[in-house]
Amino acid sequence: MTSTRCPAAHQDDPTPCDGPPAVTVLDRHNAGLDGCEHHGARLLASLEGGRVYPLPDAPEGAAIRVFKAAAELPPFLFAREA
Template sequence: MDNRCPAAHPEDPTPCGGPVVVSVLDAVNAGAVGCEHHGARLLASLDRGRVFSLPDAPAGAAIRVFKAAAGIRPFCWVDGPRTAPSQLSDIENRARQGR
């Protein structure tokens, strides 16, 4: 897909959800900037990832991405059954643990 933000995974078919407003970093500080939509999808697919708003981002962009990522399964564009904790969203894992 052309003209998508750097946070968009090549296999994720979805279009960007707006301008580039966040930076998503992994556990070793490698990362990508992206729109809120792809930022959330990337964050959901990382172990110990973090999100930060870019300087010109609208207020609350990083927290919206953080909250959205909690409900998204890692690599959500991949089909198939998901049963392992690493394949479920943070919200699904907390529900399984009774939290």
């Protein structure tokens, strides 16, 4: 994919970003990536023990939207879409 996508977008995920990076998604070991809300939710849905935090300039409610969206997604959704 192009280098203009957010860091949270998996290389096998063909979907475009839905805006600029708005959240940081951390795994259980505190390794993290910044991402748009769309890819942040997809990443969070694929992690066990993941957490999401808004970036300082994120729109209000970004982390909550990502958390709620992730709860509705299966893990590794992009692999099912291929």
